Amino acid sequence: MLAFYLSLIDTPEDRNKFEILYQKYKQLLFHLAFQILNNTNDSEDVVQDTYIKVIEIIDKINDPNSSNTRALLAFIAENKAIDLYRKKKKRNVVYFDERTTRDTQQDVETVVLNSHAIANAIAKLPPKYRSVLILKFGQGFTTEEIGNILSMSKENVKKTIQRAKSKLEDALGEE
Structure with missing residues (x-):
């Protein structure tokens, strides 16, 4: 999956930055999404959507190791998980x-x-x-x-x- 994401990024610097973000935060983002959704597949989808969003804003992320970056990724994942939760709730899907x-x-x-x-x-x-x-x-x-x-x-x-x-x-x- 990482190779797919990297193919969407233009510059080598941004690819390196994204690879650090991916390796460092993928477990955290999954855990956060799972806490909200309580479903493995949906949580994985949220992590993927989060990284797609990160690719869109990669140039605004200066330090992939900062607490602000961690908070930003967590905030994006949280909001994506809540959005998916609300969407599923409207359809009354229970896993x-x-x-x-x-x-x-x-x-x-x-x-x-x-x-x-x-x-x-x-x-x-x-x-x-x-x-x-x-x-x-x-x-x-x-x-x-x-x-x-x-x-x-x-x-x-x-x-x-x-x-x-x-x-x-x-x-x-x-x-």
Whole structure:
């Protein structure tokens, strides 16, 4: 797949930059997409769509190893995964992984309802709250790193995370 992507890029410098991005972040992007979609095939599609988008903006990425680049790729993947989740939700498509299908029918329904409720609640959060939650808990950034990425003070990040968690709890309580 990497060879296909590289064939879409004009300059050798951009090809080298893209190869670093691909090797360094493909697992992270898959993991992030899988957290939202809970489906391997859809998560792989999101990673591919993310890298297509990266090719479009490769000239704007200066340092493939910076935390800002990591956050940018994660943000793109998150939004693509949420878009796909919403698209699938409109069609009422529900996937079951192997572990789920071995459970009892009641357990299956509970797992599906809970995962959809959480993903839906996160998707409905304002972007500011959604971003800090995903950066903190989905990707493991520290509050200081999140502050640098989002240009916020450490204290503001902590308060935003607290508010985001509260909004998420409220949203889950309503459903």
